[in-house]
Amino acid sequence: MNSNPTYMRAPMRIWVGALAFLLPFSSLVTSPGVSAASFLFLATALITFKPCRDALARHWAQVRGVVLAFLLYFLFILACMLLRGEKMSVLEKPLRMLLAASALALVVAVRAPRRALWWGASAGAVAALPFIAWQRFVLHVDRPGGLINSITFGDLALVLALLALAGAIDMRDRARDALLAGMAALAGLVASVLTGTRGGWTALVLMALVLGRHVVAIDSRRVRALLAGGVALLATAWFAPALGVQQRFAEGVSDARIWYEGGNVWTNVGTRLELWKGAAMLIREHPLLGMDFDACRARLAEYAHMGRLDPMVLQLPHLHNDGLQALATGGAVGFSFWAATLAAPLLFFLRALRDGTRAPQFAAALGGAMVVLGYVGFGLTEVIFWSMKGSLFYALMVFLIMGFCLNAKEKIG
Numbered sequence: 327m328n329s330n331p332t333y334m335r336a337p338m339r340i341w342v343g344a345l346a347f348l349l350p351f352s353s354l355v356t357s358p359g360v361s362a363a364s365f366l367f368l369a370t371a372l373i374t375f376k377p378c379r380d381a382l383a384r385h386w387a388q389v390r391g392v393v394l395a396f397l398l399y400f401l402f403i404l405a406c407m408l409l410r411g412e413k414m415s416v417l418e419k420p421l422r423m424l425l426a427a428s429a430l431a432l433v434v435a436v437r438a439p440r441r442a443l444w445w446g447a448s449a450g451a452v453a454a455l456p457f458i459a460w461q462r463f464v465l466h467v468d469r470p471g472g473l474i475n476s477i478t479f480g481d482l483a484l485v486l487a488l489l490a491l492a493g494a495i496d497m498r499d500r501a502r503d504a505l506l507a508g509m510a511a512l513a514g515l516v517a518s519v520l521t522g523t524r525g526g527w528t529a530l531v532l533m534a535l536v537l538g539r540h541v542v543a544i545d546s547r548r549v550r551a552l553l554a555g556g557v558a559l560l561a562t563a564w565f566a567p568a569l570g571v572q573q574r575f576a577e578g579v580s581d582a583r584i585w586y587e588g589g590n591v592w593t594n595v596g597t598r599l600e601l602w603k604g605a606a607m608l609i610r611e612h613p614l615l616g617m618d619f620d621a622c623r624a625r626l627a628e629y630a631h632m633g634r635l636d637p638m639v640l641q642l643p644h645l646h647n648d649g650l651q652a653l654a655t656g657g658a659v660g661f662s663f664w665a666a667t668l669a670a671p672l673l674f675f676l677r678a679l680r681d682g683t684r685a686p687q688f689a690a691a692l693g694g695a696m697v698v699l700g701y702v703g704f705g706l707t708e709v710i711f712w713s714m715k716g717s718l719f720y721a722l723m724v725f726l727i728m729g730f731c732l733n734a735k736e737k738i739g
Contacts, residue, residue: 342438347446354454371428378431395666396424426721433729440730444493451486451514480523487514488696496689529703605650616657648705672698687734694727
């Protein structure tokens with residue numbers, strides 16, 4: 327007999343399912359949605375502490391690598407704060423990312439239905455499209471970003487689209503549900519394209535490596551039709567002059583060539599290349615442990631004063647590359663701890679994919695892998711972890727999907 331009464335409480339199961347829906351749905355159309363969801367997950371986990379503790383202990387062997395990766399990253403930031411005399415505010419982001427493990431414990435403890443996540447991602451992707459289309463075509467905003475910047479909006483819209491695709495795969499035996507989720511996936515993809523962000527296209531290359539290997543093995547005409555529709559949509563976006571996708575890529579190539587030849591730095595690509603040049607200089611000076619970000623900024627100012635960098639780098643808030651940012655501020659040690667928060671979840675999801683396309687956890691594991699690979703790709707040209715929204719969305723989504731994977735293996739949800 328199951329000794330945990332929380333398993334049998336329908337209201338709690340519905341509540342956690344509602345939170346799983348709320349997180350992706352509110353991520354782009356509200357300002358506080360992601361942060362509010364994180365607090366609600368944590369508060370609920372504290373209220374149901376014993377069942378959550380028992381659930382985490384039961385699956386500890388499977389999840390400890392991921393939880394420890396986030397814990398060690400937090401401890402590293404804590405040590406840096408104490409040694410460097412930084413403000414305590416630097417702890418908020420890594421601490422809240424660690425506490426996002428409460429979502430994992432809750433999902434497993436109450437056996438939350440993973441359909442809630444699929445519908446939340448689908449609803450979020452659908453809601454994002456008219457929101458961003460209004461700004462683009464009615465307000466004539468060249469790079470619309472909703473309530474946040476265009477890059478983060480486009481990146482998260484792409485993640486929602488891929489999660490909706492995972493939902494369509496999971497519900498492929500239910501025609502209407504799969505169709506609705508598939509349409510939502512296309513809506514999220516269009517929303518991402520309309521922002522004009524190029525980082526999402528870079529991430530798609532990484533995602534395609536996993537999608538191409540696993541999804542083609544699915545014996546479902548609906549899923550194949552959905553993938554064909556996605557490819558057709560991307561091709562249309564590329565060749566449609568009104569969307570400016572092809573023009574944006576041509577501009578990127580031109581910007582890089584001009585920067586290389588010593589020309590204008592103040593372009594989207596030129597600024598990044600100049601920042602990366604400065605980052606390389608910072609990393610060479612402190613390769614092991616790096617230096618705090620204020621010290622990095624001060625050193626960049628010195629480089630600019632000496633004529634080694636263009637002064638425009640001082641006008642930007644970060645280094646526009648997650649890996650370089652981690653190396654500059656944490657050195658090789660800090661980079662290793664940060665990279666582990668990406669590598670450990672990715673390994674968890676890739677292991678779950680090994681059981682094949684008919685395994686109950688396949689769709690959840692595929693969605694989780696898409697989230698991680700998306701963030702890896704986004705971070706090549708942006709510091710996607712710079713904002714609290716971007717960081718919390720990643721951590722919560724990773725832990726949520728891990729919980730749904732574990733439930734699926736037990737044929738729950």
